[in-house]
Each structure stands twice: as structure tokens, then as C-alpha cells.
Amino acid sequence: MAQNGHKEHPKYMYIFLWLAILTAIEIGVAIPEYSVVLKAILLIGLACGKAFLVAAYFMHLKLEKRTLAVIVITPFLICVFLVIMLMPDLTNDSRLDEVAPAAESADTNAH
Amino acid sequence: MEQATTLEHTEDVYEPSLTPDSLGKLGMWIFLIGDTMSFGALLAVYAALRAGAGALGWVPPSEILGINLTAGMTFLLICSSVTMVKALESIQKGNVSRMCTFLGLTILGGVIFLGLQAYEWTHLIKHGLTLTGIPEHGLSGDTISGSTLFGPTFYTITGFHGLHVTGGVIYLAVILINGLRGRYTADFHHEVEIVGLYWHFVDLIWIMVFTFIYLL
Numbered sequence: 001m002a003q004n005g006h007k008e009h010p011k012y013m014y015i016f017l018w019l020a021i022l023t024a025i026e027i028g029v030a031i032p033e034y035s036v037v038l039k040a041i042l043l044i045g046l047a048c049g050k051a052f053l054v055a056a057y058f059m060h061l062k063l064e065k066r067t068l069a070v071i072v073i074t075p076f077l078i079c080v081f082l083v084i085m086l087m088p089d090l091t092n093d094s095r096l097d098e099v100a101p102a103a104e105s106a107d108t109n110a111h
Numbered sequence: 112m113e114q115a116t117t118l119e120h121t122e123d124v125y126e127p128s129l130t131p132d133s134l135g136k137l138g139m140w141i142f143l144i145g146d147t148m149s150f151g152a153l154l155a156v157y158a159a160l161r162a163g164a165g166a167l168g169w170v171p172p173s174e175i176l177g178i179n180l181t182a183g184m185t186f187l188l189i190c191s192s193v194t195m196v197k198a199l200e201s202i203q204k205g206n207v208s209r210m211c212t213f214l215g216l217t218i219l220g221g222v223i224f225l226g227l228q229a230y231e232w233t234h235l236i237k238h239g240l241t242l243t244g245i246p247e248h249g250l251s252g253d254t255i256s257g258s259t260l261f262g263p264t265f266y267t268i269t270g271f272h273g274l275h276v277t278g279g280v281i282y283l284a285v286i287l288i289n290g291l292r293g294r295y296t297a298d299f300h301h302e303v304e305i306v307g308l309y310w311h312f313v314d315l316i317w318i319m320v321f322t323f324i325y326l327l
Contacts, residue, residue: 027182030173030178047322054192082151
């Protein structure tokens with residue numbers, strides 16, 4: 001364990017630099033206006049890259065047994081599945097036109 | 112009766128495969144996996160509500176939330192993650208005072224983060240982003256309208272994360288006090304590693320929250 005720590009020493013600042021650079025790129029990608037889908041793909045990709053760096057190096061997942069990485073990745077996959085399962089139910093355009101006024105009236109009632 | 116003897120026999124030969132070190136670490140990982148699901152569910156619901164806002168529309172978050180401040184907060188959490196790994200690295204080399212300094216810096220990062228979040232929330236509430244409504248005017252000065260669900264989802268997600276940071280600061284403070292009392296050495300420091308896992312996770316979650324709530 002201690003040996004791993006020693007071996008890793010110079011890497012931390014390197015990872016820090018990468019995280020800072022990726023954050024800067026994220027902001028650069030987020031501010032201009034263009035295709036929402038492309039923006040979402042770019043931003044989620046960058047965020048996943050940063051999350052990977054934190055988990056793999058700061059949380060030492062790369063140095064642990066591979067099984068742990070497999071276990072840890074599971075909830076992320078389940079979350080992706082969760083989003084995919086929820087989406088079709090709510091983004092059906094024809095149905096939204098009917099749902100929206102109802103939602104609006106429910107909202108006024110709440111006030 | 113026969114079964115009972117078999118059980119007894121198994122108990123005799125059973126040796127715990129988890130050492131005190133790995134047990135604590137595994138426990139933290141299990142907690143973090145559960146926590147991932149909590150945040151994952153919150154973000155998935157946010158995405159679903161946004162996609163399902165329909166005719167009401169969803170105000171672009173950039174019209175309400177300032178990115179500059181939160182970009183700074185993101186950078187701050189990344190820095191505090193670095194000081195955290197430095198603290199662990201120091202104690203792995205047996206340097207207790209260096210570990211304490213870095214733990215202190217990590218706590219400082221967390222406290223500043225919380226202060227900035229409190230500032231941001233106060234600012235947003237004053238501008239009209241509440242649990243039941245959104246501001247009338249966006250940051251660009253234009254009149255904005257959209258689903259009022261932005262407020263509650265925003266405060267729930269960032270609040271839940273802020274609560275984690277608060278918990279992390281307390282947790283780190285406990286470890287720092289233990290460290291100052293001389294509890295940790297080069298051979299005994301798994302508790303520092305475990306608090307590190309928690310802290311990096313909080314950083315990781317912020318990376319996701321920042322992307323999904325502020326940037327998208």
C-alpha cells in the first residue's frame with residue numbers, strides 16, 4: 001500500500017492539472033449556443049472523464065482489485081438505465097400537449 | 112441434529128476474510144455505491160422533469176444560475192481533493208504533522224465551499240428562485256418563464272450535496288483531531304484513506320451536479 005503511494009507521488013499534480021483543464025474546457029463548451037444534443041454529449045463525456053480521473057487515481061480504484069471497479073461501476077450503469085427508462089415516458093411530444101395544461105392548472109392550484 | 116454438527120464444523124474452520132482495514136474500506140465503498148444511487152435517482156428525476164416540462168418549458172439554467180461562482184467552487188473542490196490525497200500520502204510516509212496540515216487545508220476547502228453555497232443560495236432566493244417559483248427576469252435581463260419545478264429540484268440536489276460536504280467536513284475534523292492526538296502512523300492509517308474515499312466521492316458528485324444542473 002505504502003509502496004503504491006510512493007510510486008504514485010508525481011501523478012497527483014498531473015491529475016489535478018487534467019481536472020482543471022477539463023473543467024475549463026467544460027465551461028468553454030457550455031457557454032456558446034449551439035445544438036443542445038451535441039452540447040449534452042460533449043458535457044456528459046467531459047464530466048465522465050473527470051469522474052473517471054477522480055475515481056481511478058484519487059480513490060485509487062486503479063490500484064485496487066479489478067472486482068471492486070466492476071462493483072463500483074454497477075450503480076452508474078443502473079443510473080443510465082434509470083434515465084433511459086424514464087425518458088420515453090416523458091418526452092412523448094403528442095402526449096405532452098395534453099399533459100401540459102393539466103400540469104399548469106395543478107400548479108396554480110398549489111399556489 | 113446432523114445439520115447442527117455440520118454448521119458447527121463450518122464455524123470451526125471459517126476464518127473472516129475481511130481484515131479490520133479492508134472491512135472499513137469495503138463498508139465505505141458500499142455506502143458510496145448506495146449514495147451513487149441516491150444522487151443518480153435525483154439527477155435522473157431532474158432530467159425527466161426537465162424533458163417532461165412540455166408546454167411550460169424549462170428555463171435555461173444559465174439564465175438563473177451564475178456559472179463563474181460555481182466554476183470557482185468546482186475548482187475549489189478539486190483542490191481540496193488534491194490536499195486530501197496529499198494528506199494520505201504524508202501519513203503513508205509517516206509524516207503526521209504534514210498530514211494534519213493537509214487535512215486542515217481540506218477542511219478549509221470544504222468550509223469555503225459551504226460558505227460560497229450559502230452565499231449563492233441567499234442570492235438566488237433574493238432573486239426569486241424559490242421552492243414554488245422562478246425569477247421573473249433572467250440574468251440577461253429578459254423576462255423568463257418556465258416550469259416552477261426548477262427551484263425544488265435545484266435546491267434538493269445542491270442541498271443534498273451540501274449536506275454531504277457538511278458531513279465530510281465533520282468527518283474530516285474527527286480524523287484531524289485523531290491525527291493531532293497521534294493516532295495515525297505509517298503502519299496504521301486506513302481511517303485516513305477511508306475519509307479520503309468519502310471526500311473524493313463528494314468531489315466526484317459535484318462534478319456531475321455542476322455538469323447536469325449548471326452547465327446543461
